[in-house]
Amino acid sequence: MISGKMMRILVVALMEVRSYLRDKADLAFSILLPVAIFALMYGAFSGQDQFNGTLHLVNEDKEGIYSTRLITQLESISSLTIDYLSPSDADAKLEKSDLLMVVSIPPDFSSKIISGQTAELIFKQRGNGGQEGQVVASIVRGVAGNIDRELVIQNEVKNNLADTDISREQIQIAVASFIEQEQIAPSVSVIDEVVGEDLNPVTSFLPGIMTMFVLFAVSLTAQALVAERKKGTLERLLTTRLSVGQLFTGKFLANTSRGMVQMIILLALAQIVFRIFTPLTFLQSLVIALVFTAAVSTIGLIIGSIARTEDQASWIAVFFTMFMSIVGGTFFAIPQGSVLETISKVSLNTYANNAFRTIIMRSGTIRDISFELLVIAGVIVVGMILSRVLFQAVLKGK
Amino acid sequence: MTEPFLVVNDLHRSFNDYKAVNGVSFTINKGEIFGLLGPNGAGKTTTIRMLSTVLPPDRGDIVIGGYSVRNNTDSIRRLIGVCPQELALYADLSAFDNLMFFGRMEGLSSQEARAQAMSNLEFVGLTDRAKKGRVDKFSGGMKRRVNLAIALMGNPQLLFLDEPTVGIDPQSRNNIYETIEMLRDRGMTILYTTHYMEEADRLCNRIAIMDAGIIIALDTPYNLKSKLGPPEKVNLEDVFLNMTGRSLRD
Numbered sequence: 001m002i003s004g005k006m007m008r009i010l011v012v013a014l015m016e017v018r019s020y021l022r023d024k025a026d027l028a029f030s031i032l033l034p035v036a037i038f039a040l041m042y043g044a045f046s047g048q049d050q051f052n053g054t055l056h057l058v059n060e061d062k063e064g065i066y067s068t069r070l071i072t073q074l075e076s077i078s079s080l081t082i083d084y085l086s087p088s089d090a091d092a093k094l095e096k097s098d099l100l101m102v103v104s105i106p107p108d109f110s111s112k113i114i115s116g117q118t119a120e121l122i123f124k125q126r127g128n129g130g131q132e133g134q135v136v137a138s139i140v141r142g143v144a145g146n147i148d149r150e151l152v153i154q155n156e157v158k159n160n161l162a163d164t165d166i167s168r169e170q171i172q173i174a175v176a177s178f179i180e181q182e183q184i185a186p187s188v189s190v191i192d193e194v195v196g197e198d199l200n201p202v203t204s205f206l207p208g209i210m211t212m213f214v215l216f217a218v219s220l221t222a223q224a225l226v227a228e229r230k231k232g233t234l235e236r237l238l239t240t241r242l243s244v245g246q247l248f249t250g251k252f253l254a255n256t257s258r259g260m261v262q263m264i265i266l267l268a269l270a271q272i273v274f275r276i277f278t279p280l281t282f283l284q285s286l287v288i289a290l291v292f293t294a295a296v297s298t299i300g301l302i303i304g305s306i307a308r309t310e311d312q313a314s315w316i317a318v319f320f321t322m323f324m325s326i327v328g329g330t331f332f333a334i335p336q337g338s339v340l341e342t343i344s345k346v347s348l349n350t351y352a353n354n355a356f357r358t359i360i361m362r363s364g365t366i367r368d369i370s371f372e373l374l375v376i377a378g379v380i381v382v383g384m385i386l387s388r389v390l391f392q393a394v395l396k397g398k
Numbered sequence: 399m400t401e402p403f404l405v406v407n408d409l410h411r412s413f414n415d416y417k418a419v420n421g422v423s424f425t426i427n428k429g430e431i432f433g434l435l436g437p438n439g440a441g442k443t444t445t446i447r448m449l450s451t452v453l454p455p456d457r458g459d460i461v462i463g464g465y466s467v468r469n470n471t472d473s474i475r476r477l478i479g480v481c482p483q484e485l486a487l488y489a490d491l492s493a494f495d496n497l498m499f500f501g502r503m504e505g506l507s508s509q510e511a512r513a514q515a516m517s518n519l520e521f522v523g524l525t526d527r528a529k530k531g532r533v534d535k536f537s538g539g540m541k542r543r544v545n546l547a548i549a550l551m552g553n554p555q556l557l558f559l560d561e562p563t564v565g566i567d568p569q570s571r572n573n574i575y576e577t578i579e580m581l582r583d584r585g586m587t588i589l590y591t592t593h594y595m596e597e598a599d600r601l602c603n604r605i606a607i608m609d610a611g612i613i614i615a616l617d618t619p620y621n622l623k624s625k626l627g628p629p630e631k632v633n634l635e636d637v638f639l640n641m642t643g644r645s646l647r648d
Contacts, residue, residue: 004505007502008502008503008505011499011502011503012503015488019488019490231484231485231486231489232482232484232486233487233488235447235482235486236480236486236500236548237500237503238451239450239452239475239478239480240500240503240504240505240552241472241475241476241503241504241505242503395452395453396453396454397453
């Protein structure tokens with residue numbers, strides 16, 4: 001049997017939810033915005049775990065044996081797309097800064113190599129060639145270096161065997177075979193070892209974007225409260241048997257439910273698009289989402305309690321959302337040991353983002369994020385008390 | 399008609415340095431319609447906010463139905479109904495849903511709230527519009543009637559009507575008068591504020607005139623008019639202007 005007090009709380013919550021569902025624009029905004037955000041995130045982050053670049057190439061040694069070989073090797077690199085340009089096009093685009101880096105193979109590239117002279121690859125660039133241009137240039141240098149090394153070995157072997165009747169073709173085949181062996185079982189190999197946090201952009205920035213999105217609801221909660229106060233319905237409700245505590249608990253439940261629906265959509269999309277959860281980490285993330293959404297709901301109630309107008313509520317909420325998001329490391333990683341790291345401790349997002357990252361990266365369980373959850377839960381308790389006290393103070397004209 | 403139902407004793411309320419209510423005392427008897435008149439800023443709304451338990455007094459006491467506002471807020475709220483000056487309605491709900499919601503807040507069960515909502519809407523002549531359309535599509539007069547019907551949810555014994563006829567046409571105003579008279583006939587105690595003097599003259603058993611946070615006159619309409627001349631030749635507005643002056647207050 002539900003008590004009268006609990007019934008009034010539930011009726012207030014239900015009323016709030018029904019009002020939210022009746023406002024089609026609000027509803028569409030709440031559901032479609034997470035989808036839109038994910039479309040943007042997918043565009044921004046998908047495939048960014050490895051480099052993909054474009055080599056803008058001018059080849060003036062079209063029939064040359066060594067230019068062909070260089071291009072064949074470059075084409076075999078999966079992270080490189082080759083964009084062939086004429087010399088005039090390349091110059092025009094460089095001039096207009098449409099391109100920052102162009103690699104040019106001169107007409108005498110192969111003939112110089114055959115005649116034993118030093119052949120040149122020309123890297124034309126604006127400024128430092130841009131970040132992508134620098135990486136592409138280093139890949140081209142690596143491929144050119146491999147070809148150069150092979151030619152050096154061939155010449156060295158040929159010089160040493162000058163007095164024998166071993167043909168040039170035999171030397172080429174033997175050297176090619178040797179290099180192939182070297183690639184299969186190199187004398188020096190490189191091992192990739194990830195230390196510390198995974199810097200995958202999805203796992204780094206997804207929590208921040210999700211928490212920032214939920215923070216947007218602060219504005220809706222605060223504005224709705226101010227609007228009700230201006231309309232007189234809140235004061236009228238307080239002449240009924242509903243207490244301020246029951247009123248705020250009802251609104252808190254409704255706003256938390258709304259935020260949770262958005263969070264479930266965001267987490268489900270994160271799983272569908274990025275495949276970052278196991279069933280267990282998904283459930284653990286739901287727990288974090290619930291605690292964070294509840295804390296955000298109380299902050300909305302605090303702002304709604306002190307703001308005099310809807311515009312004021314909106315601006316306070318926007319400032320709060322941006323401050324919490326920026327300081328909470330939504331848009332960039334907070335350097336450890338920095339002043340910003342100290343400031344970030346005042347942001348609710350810092351704790352929520354850390355908790356989400358721990359779970360998503362599977363570097364800990366719910367027990368490992370108990371501190372973060374306790375901090376956020378503390379905000380809920382303080383927020384509920386503070387919002388009620390401030391609301392009553394404003395109502396009494398203090 | 400002599401059993402006191404509401405007793406106000408030396409009520410004070412300030413906002414910062416401004417004394418909105420400065421030592422107000424009066425009594426309303428059971429079944430009486432008591433008019434509280436005064437120019438803008440006289441302290442009427444602040445008094446009603448204190449009487450309806452929204453605002454605690456700085457000093458003094460209010461006793462309603464034997465309960466003091468100091469320590470029996472919940473008991474008092476069971477006895478009162480408030481029809482505020484502004485249309486405190488949920489614009490996106492139907493009239494019936496508005497009444498249902500406030501009925502549930504008054505502690506009624508779903509079934510009780512439903513029955514009372516239909517009964518009250520019938521009482522204010524809105525049965526045919528009970529569930530048809532949102533209240534923001536209603537005319538000004540219909541909204542005022544919904545505002546009044548909400549105040550009747552929970553069957554209050556004391557009703558606060560704060561300018562319930564402001565901004566509506568004569569037909570709707572007359573409908574509200576008739577409704578209030580029916581409530582009086584049922585024995586309901588009513589505290590009524592208005593700026594329409596003929597309204598107060600028609601409805602109220604006694605009238606208190608407030609100005610600058612104090613009550614400057616309290617008597618029956620007949621006796622108040624007698625102070626200025628023969629009551630049949632004097633209207634209440636003349637009395638009001640004589641007592642409160644003709645200077646603008648806003």
